[in-house]
Structures are given as C-alpha cells and as structure tokens.
Amino acid sequence: THYRKPMDWTAEKAREAEKKLDYLYSLVGDEPLSAEWPANDKVVAALSDDLNTSLAITELLTQASTIKHRNHPEADGFDQAEVAMLKRSASLLGLLNLSENDWLASKKRLDLTVYADFLSQTRAVAVENKDFTEVDRLKAAFVAAGLEVRMSKAGVELVVDWPAAYSQMLAEKNDGRFERLTGVDRVETVNWLKEKLNSICSGEPEWE
Structure with missing residues (x-):
C-alpha cells in the first residue's frame, strides 16, 4: 500500500507478509548487515520514486528469487555477495535487521x-x-x-x-x-x- 493511500491490511495479508519474511530470512541466514555492500539499484529507484514501497518489495523478492537457497542440493554456486546485497537492500525498508535465529526466536518468544x-x-x-x-x-x-x-x-x-x-x-x-x-x-x-x-x-x- 502506498503511503498516500489507506492501508489495505487484513489478517490474511499479515500472514502472507510473515511467510515472505520467513522465506527471506531462510535465504540470508545469519549474514551480518554491512554498509560495505551496495543496495539493489532497482530497490533504491523504487524508494526514490515517491517511496514506492510496493514496487521496492517486489524488486526485493525478485532479487531473492535469483539466489540459490543455501540448503539447495546445487548450492555450490551460492553467492555470499548476493546475499549481503539482499540484506543491505532489505534494510532500506526496515527489513531483515535480525539474524535468522533471532527472527525465529522473536516469533516464538511471546505466546499470548x-x-x-x-x-x-x-x-x-x-x-x-x-x-x-x-x-x-x-x-x-x-x-x-x-x-x-x-x-x-x-x-x-x-x-x-x-x-x-x-x-x-x-x-x-x-x-x-x-x-x-x-x-x-x-x-x-x-x-x-x-x-x-x-x-x-x-x-x-x-x-x-
């Protein structure tokens, strides 16, 4: 949802968003966030276009889809630089600021x-x-x-x-x-x- 429009937020969309975060964290694992790596140009361009966060997230997920999962049978070509760039790009949106372990722990830590x-x-x-x-x-x-x-x-x-x-x-x-x-x-x-x-x-x- 664009910041100029009312938030289109439902419980189902919240669950979908959490699943996407689970997926992204499964890719980056415990890779530390580093300012040394550049962010994805397309993510930056989307945010520069009147904070188009919807497009930025789409570009982020597209970037993620090009990264082989580290647990994939053919993960020999796993590119650590791509993972670092993904985490750097996500940080511009306030995402992936934790390690995967801390993310999973935060989900389990509060049982209401x-x-x-x-x-x-x-x-x-x-x-x-x-x-x-x-x-x-x-x-x-x-x-x-x-x-x-x-x-x-x-x-x-x-x-x-x-x-x-x-x-x-x-x-x-x-x-x-x-x-x-x-x-x-x-x-x-x-x-x-x-x-x-x-x-x-x-x-x-x-x-x-």
Whole structure:
C-alpha cells in the first residue's frame, strides 16, 4: 500500500507478509548487515520514486528469487555477495535487521495463550459473581500495553498491535527514539511486553 493511500491490511495479508519474511530470512541466514555492500539499484529507484514501497518489495523478492537457497542440493554456486546485497537492500525498508535465529526466536518468544486463558477464566468467575471489576481492569491494562482484546462467546483472543506496544514501551522508558518498528525493536518489545503482561496478571500496580 502506498503511503498516500489507506492501508489495505487484513489478517490474511499479515500472514502472507510473515511467510515472505520467513522465506527471506531462510535465504540470508545469519549474514551480518554491512554498509560495505551496495543496495539493489532497482530497490533504491523504487524508494526514490515517491517511496514506492510496493514496487521496492517486489524488486526485493525478485532479487531473492535469483539466489540459490543455501540448503539447495546445487548450492555450490551460492553467492555470499548476493546475499549481503539482499540484506543491505532489505534494510532500506526496515527489513531483515535480525539474524535468522533471532527472527525465529522473536516469533516464538511471546505466546499470548496463557494470558487469554487467564482473562477467560477471570470472566467466568465474574459471570458467576456478577462482578466484572477485575475483568475490566485486565482488559484496560491489556489494551494500554498494546493488545487488542477480542471477547466473544467462543472465548478470548489477544492480538498484539506492535506499533502501539512499541510506542507504549518507549513512553514508559522515557525513550526518545524515533517511533519506527523494526525487527530489532520488535525483539525488545516482545521482552518488555512479556514482563508487562506477567505483571498485569499478577495484580501488581501498573503504569506508575
């Protein structure tokens, strides 16, 4: 989506984007990011054309398709320079700032199931007691931490709003960094959010 247009964002597109990142990380592995390597000219040209990120990502994926996977049976011709250039090009879009191991770890590090179950159990008790004070406290605290709370008869679902969680983390830490979510920031946000949610569910005072 161009920055001048409303964001066309759905859960399905989010999953597709994550799959593409998985694919790109599988190519670059733990190759370090280096400014010594030039970025792909076509990626640079797309970004120079009024920040045409859609075209830039297309060019990035085209570049990736020319690189043999390092685990491919014919990977003898694997070109490390091409991989380094791919990572350099992706960095212009705020992508591939992690190693593959850190990327995979960041995806597994935050499981919201336990917090959703906790809220669901609290709601069940509230229904019996006809007192939703604790449910309201948990919902408000989760939202303030950067979660979207979806409650229905089927149960409770928690979804992270990453930009909101990142902004809240910066505000709490009184951190003046430019508020742009990158891969590195996501790992930091995951760690902060996990501590925050544990604190919320333990009933400790929040947002002092």
